[in-house]
Amino acid sequence: MNYHWNWRIFWEAAPDGTGTYLDTLVSGLLWTLATALTAWIMALALGLVIGTVRTLPNKWLARLANAYVEVFRNVPLLVQMFLWYFVAPEVLPQAAGDWIKSLPNASFVTAVLCLGFFTSSRVAVQVSTGIAALPRGQKMAGTALGLTLGQTYRYVLLPMAARVILPPLTSEFLNIIKNSSVALTIGVVELTASARAIQEFSFQVFEAFTAATLIYVVVNIGVVYLMHRLEKKVAIPGFIVAGAASGGH
Amino acid sequence: MKTSKYVAALFSLSLLSTATLVHADDDGGTLAKIKKSGLITLGVRDGSVPFSYLDDKQQYQGYSIELCMKVVTALQKHLGMSELKVTMNPVTSANRIPLMANGTIDLECGSTTNNLERQQQVAFAPTMFVVANRLMAKKSSNIHTLADMKGKTLVATAGTSTLKQMTILNKEQNLGMNIIVGKDHPESFLMMETGRAAAEANDDILLAAQRANAKNPGEYEITSEALSVEPYGIMMRKGDPAFKKVVDDALVRFYKSGEDVQRLYYKWFMSPIPPKGINMRFPMPPQLQAVLAKPTDSGDPAAYAAVPEAQKAAAKKK
Numbered sequence: 116m117n118y119h120w121n122w123r124i125f126w127e128a129a130p131d132g133t134g135t136y137l138d139t140l141v142s143g144l145l146w147t148l149a150t151a152l153t154a155w156i157m158a159l160a161l162g163l164v165i166g167t168v169r170t171l172p173n174k175w176l177a178r179l180a181n182a183y184v185e186v187f188r189n190v191p192l193l194v195q196m197f198l199w200y201f202v203a204p205e206v207l208p209q210a211a212g213d214w215i216k217s218l219p220n221a222s223f224v225t226a227v228l229c230l231g232f233f234t235s236s237r238v239a240v241q242v243s244t245g246i247a248a249l250p251r252g253q254k255m256a257g258t259a260l261g262l263t264l265g266q267t268y269r270y271v272l273l274p275m276a277a278r279v280i281l282p283p284l285t286s287e288f289l290n291i292i293k294n295s296s297v298a299l300t301i302g303v304v305e306l307t308a309s310a311r312a313i314q315e316f317s318f319q320v321f322e323a324f325t326a327a328t329l330i331y332v333v334v335n336i337g338v339v340y341l342m343h344r345l346e347k348k349v350a351i352p353g354f355i356v357a358g359a360a361s362g363g364h
Numbered sequence: 365m366k367t368s369k370y371v372a373a374l375f376s377l378s379l380l381s382t383a384t385l386v387h388a389d390d391d392g393g394t395l396a397k398i399k400k401s402g403l404i405t406l407g408v409r410d411g412s413v414p415f416s417y418l419d420d421k422q423q424y425q426g427y428s429i430e431l432c433m434k435v436v437t438a439l440q441k442h443l444g445m446s447e448l449k450v451t452m453n454p455v456t457s458a459n460r461i462p463l464m465a466n467g468t469i470d471l472e473c474g475s476t477t478n479n480l481e482r483q484q485q486v487a488f489a490p491t492m493f494v495v496a497n498r499l500m501a502k503k504s505s506n507i508h509t510l511a512d513m514k515g516k517t518l519v520a521t522a523g524t525s526t527l528k529q530m531t532i533l534n535k536e537q538n539l540g541m542n543i544i545v546g547k548d549h550p551e552s553f554l555m556m557e558t559g560r561a562a563a564e565a566n567d568d569i570l571l572a573a574q575r576a577n578a579k580n581p582g583e584y585e586i587t588s589e590a591l592s593v594e595p596y597g598i599m600m601r602k603g604d605p606a607f608k609k610v611v612d613d614a615l616v617r618f619y620k621s622g623e624d625v626q627r628l629y630y631k632w633f634m635s636p637i638p639p640k641g642i643n644m645r646f647p648m649p650p651q652l653q654a655v656l657a658k659p660t661d662s663g664d665p666a667a668y669a670a671v672p673e674a675q676k677a678a679a680k681k682k
Contacts, residue, residue, distance in 0.1 A: 117601045118465035119485050130481070130528045201554065216560045217517070219542060299522070302545040302555075308522055311458060315523030318485035320461045 143309025157231030166242025245276030438614030
């Protein structure tokens with residue numbers, strides 16, 4: 116390899132006048148976190164609702180929710196980004212489209228919406244599997260106690276399902292952080308885009324992407340750690356213990 | 365104590381890279397490699413019209429590629445080879461450096477800006493083109509200078525020197541522009557075309573190419589105000605003076621030929637080019653005329669023309 120390594124590159128002034136290349140990376144990291152976290156909140160809220168609806172006795176509602184899931188789950192994320200950013204404003208009435216295009220931070224908002232919808236479909240599937248994984252008797256017991264359907268979900272099924280699906284939700288959380296890099300295609304200068312900018316300005320491509328990789332790993336390890344703490348904190352003794360095969364009916 | 369483990373890992377990684385670096389130079393350079401393999405690999409772009417692109421017959425061609433072929437002929441003569449095979453290897457702006465560093469490509473024939481920062485990593489052949497940053501907008505939006513952009517939305521491509529310059533100018537001149545970023549040049553154009561941005565800032569030659577390719581070329585106007593000067597060069601590995609000398613000599617000889625280089629320029633920038641027969645209509649800029657008469661591989665814009673105020677401001681900021 117004929118490559119001139121320069122790890123000090125991060126302390127050199129970046130040509131965009133905002134500070135050093137390290138600042139470029141930090142700013143990218145902040146955009147990554149902002150995009151991923153906002154979209155994650157949206158995905159959790161939507162996913163919880165849609166996922167619950169999928170398990171309701173009402174066939175039509177469940178079908179509608181299924182359709183939602185299939186649409187957002189089966190179209191590639193990259194394509195969805197393009198559709199939201201370039202196609203959606205064009206199919207709206209001219210005035211509405213122009214208004215959307217002139218919004219400040221339009222690409223950030225679009226990226227959050229797109230990531231939020233995409234991930235919500237995945238969260239929804241997990242929520243429904245979480246509910247389906249509970250013993251059938253739980254729901255019957257709720258009804259036998261005189262709880263309404265809403266109360267059974269609120270006090271019996273959802274609290275248990277949430278604990279069941281915490282580990283796969285952790286994976287989704289990690290996914291949304293990594294998937295936020297797709298937002299660079301619509302102009303959000305997040306971590307990957309910052310690494311690309313560094314390589315473009317300085318030609319120090321390996322340093323830039325090594326740094327970005329390490330940052331992603333550190334952030335994701337942090338998420339794994341926090342989610343693990345959360346899992347422990349909300350665990351109910353005797354209910355779901357990691358690895359224990361609790362009996363069904 | 366976990367942190368120290370990570371630091372140690374990072375440290376050994378950099379040690380490892382230093383080790384590979386030391387190893388790199390004992391292979392006798394690019395000339396020996398070409399002689400031994402009977403093969404030279406050119407890094408080419410698939411959409412850098414008219415410098416280096418793929419045409420309708422799946423052939424790579426363009427201004428830079430023709431220049432590289434002159435170099436290839438000179439190399440063959442220099443090495444006394446009866447046959448020198450040429451392979452075209454498509455590269456992108458993201459992978460051209462790794463591919464050059466690991467020896468996959470020997471020359472990059474695209475539209476790469478030569479500047480002092482990049483010269484820390486690679487070497488450039490004598491400048492083959494000089495561009496300026498300009499704006500392109502729809503004629504209907506009445507934008508003729510940067511000042512007209514006050515408070516409007518501007519698009520530039522991610523990771524380009526144009527983007528950095530616009531960011532600085534925006535602050536410096538208090539323009540209050542909302543600068544948005546396109547992932548690549550076609551996307552930047554798309555943003556301007558669909559009205560997400562009032563104007564696109566880019567190298568003038570790229571703007572001319574985009575305009576020539578547009579559905580309705582008459583709809584767009586490129587401003588006459590030059591915001592910067594930037595040389596383009598053929599890129600090669602750094603620290604290989606023997607190879608660079610052959611490349612440089614071949615190009616300088618061609619540049620000084622006068623008529624031949626004019627003909628080559630006319631072919632790519634002033635006449636219809638394949639595949640769609642578009643015409644760039646881009647007369648040779650005076651800075652290019654000057655550098656062809658007095659070839660240089662300098663990465664300093666001041667070597668090419670009086671540096672526009674806007675660019676000086678940007679350079680000061682560093």
